[in-house]
Amino acid sequence: MPPLSGVDHTNKDLKKNFEARASFDLLASHGLSHDPMPIRDEENSHGTRCAGEVAMEANNSYCGVGIAFNARIGGIRLLNGSVTDAMEATALTFNIHFIDIYVCSWGPRDNGAEMDGPHSLTARALRLGAHKGRGGKGSIFVWAAGNGGMHHDHCGADGYVNTIYSIAIGAVTQTGKPAYFGEPCPGVMDVTLTGAGVGGSLHLNTGRRKDAFDDILFHVSCTSPELTWRDVQHLIAKTAKIPDPKEPGWNINAAGYHVHHRYGFGLLDAGLMVQQAAHFNAVAPQRKCTQEIRFYPTRILPSRGGVSVNIQSEGCHGRTNEINTLEHVQVRVSMSAVCRGDLYISLESPGGTVSVLLDTRPNDDSTDGLKNWTLMTVHCWGEQPRGLWTLQVTDHKVQ
Structure with missing residues (x-):
């Protein structure tokens, strides 16, 4: 049986911060449900674990504490068998004026063979969220960069990573080395620590096109600073740290940013991001410039050429x-x-x-x-x- 997805909101570390208005069971056969985990067993553990890393409450003498321990958190149950374009679009636009950050750990199967991305409704949902979410500042879509490293997969084949509206995050071990399951591509913005080091296991498979992880959505109860979705990406690029300068592949671009196909701009520094966000000047409105090249006759690519x-x-x-x-x-x-x-x-x-x-x-x-x-x-x-x-x-x- 494929793993299910959900957040156990009855967990002692999460129940205080659980937000039903940020939760929805898209798979419910009984109509509208705000319980993102109708089945509570070990197969649903991943979403709960992710939610705990974010929003475990502080000072309750239970297990741990989340990095944003006062955040309100919910979950959208999406994965279990067939997932349609409309279901994805619904998940990514659910209550967009209330939810601030959507953490999404799914995409094409990480088997090194598939190539897929947002279909038409989901692509429109991402644009809508970026332009209308969070009161017009734009929803923040955080996306896992992929777990297909052991299959020589590359996240250039993942359309969810290649959209400008997502922040694709890779993984590093506690020593700063790239996680063995990670995928390289220049769409990766940053990396963060993972609990799956040498000998660890984090890779599960579900049905159509989906990797076996969940949508975690959380509402941050603060009103300032007023960062747009692009401001957040600029903050990430400005504050990221090089986790392992000896790892081959680091380059400095013409603007002075250090970049890497596995690390992106580097390791996320949440403390420095918060510090700089307090006096961050909003970036200018986005502009788009397009050039189109067509070939007549078609250019032929020779074998091994x-x-x-x-x-x-x-x-x-x-x-x-x-x-x-x-x-x-x-x-x-x-x-x-x-x-x-x-x-x-x-x-x-x-x-x-x-x-x-x-x-x-x-x-x-x-x-x-x-x-x-x-x-x-x-x-x-x-x-x-x-x-x-x-x-x-x-x-x-x-x-």
Whole structure:
């Protein structure tokens, strides 16, 4: 039987901070239910454990204390068998004017073969949350970057990581090393500590497209500072710390940010984020600049060869949507392939920052190729966009 999801709100550490208005059982066969854990057993333990890390009450002489021990927390029961686009969209917009932060630990199966992301309703729900949630400041969507490291998976194949509206978080051990189950990609913003070190186990599977973890939603009872969803991402980028400088792969981009395909900007520093949030100046309104490249005739990628695409960008200079400082850079690609897992796609910015948007995945033998697939990097954060961008696509066929 696949694991279920839920939060045990009767737990002594959680019952004081449980918030029914942030809870909903999407799987209830009996109509509306605000009990996110109708079945209380060990198979439902993960959501409760996550909730406890956030919101265990303080000074009750029971087990522990949460990092946000005065936060109100709830859960949305979503996982158990088939999950539809409409169900995901409902979960991500449930009570969006009341819930501040949605913590989501699900996505495509982390088997190194699947490639999936938000479908149309869920993509619209994420945009709606970012623009209308928290009274217009934007819902905060925190997303797990993936657990497919042991299957050589890459989170460039995870559309929930590649959306600009999510904050993709990876995992490190207590020594600062990347967790063995973690996935690399330039969409990862930061990492935090995990309890699953060497010999640990955190990987379970459910039905269609879903990894076996839960939606945890919490309402933070404070009114200031008035951070937007983009302000939060800027704070993360500014305050993250390098957990292990000896780990290969660290780069400094042209704006001075340290970036890594496994660590993102580094280890989350909650204390420093709170300290800087108190006097943080809100960032300017978001602007978007798009350039489209089409090939006539189609460019052919030879076996074990590569195709390089040069894109000269002015960052929409002189227009109302002119970009001077980058945040997210997305690349939407369409290409056919005999074996999708052989594809390696990288992007070099005018500042010289190279992002591996999609690495090879030996378990992916799909012939579907990429159809309007969106890849994303945060490694160009703070850089200016004007100049030559180079997109490199390589076929790494072994035989």
